[in-house]
Amino acid sequence: RHNPSACTIPRHPPVSHRAHLRATQIPGVTSGDVVLHIYSEEHPDFEREGHDLVTWQNISLMEALLGFQ
Numbered sequence: 001r002h003n004p005s006a007c008t009i010p011r012h013p014p015v016s017h018r019a020h021l022r023a024t025q026i027p028g029v030t031s032g033d034v035v036l037h038i039y040s041e042e043h044p045d046f047e048r049e050g051h052d053l054v055t056w057q058n059i060s061l062m063e064a065l066l067g068f069q
Contacts, residue, residue: 007036015040058066
């Protein structure tokens, strides 16, 4: 029998975060909790500053004033 579970992972989790799923007790079945360890990896273009993602790009004055893709 498939019994789906859900856990909430907060927005902007720290670099390392732990989520805990508590087991549902079913008579005659061995059950246990599930602990998820979630880690953030470094990205070559983005850095974290608190809850923000930051990237640095060199753009011309024309691009800054008129926009670009």
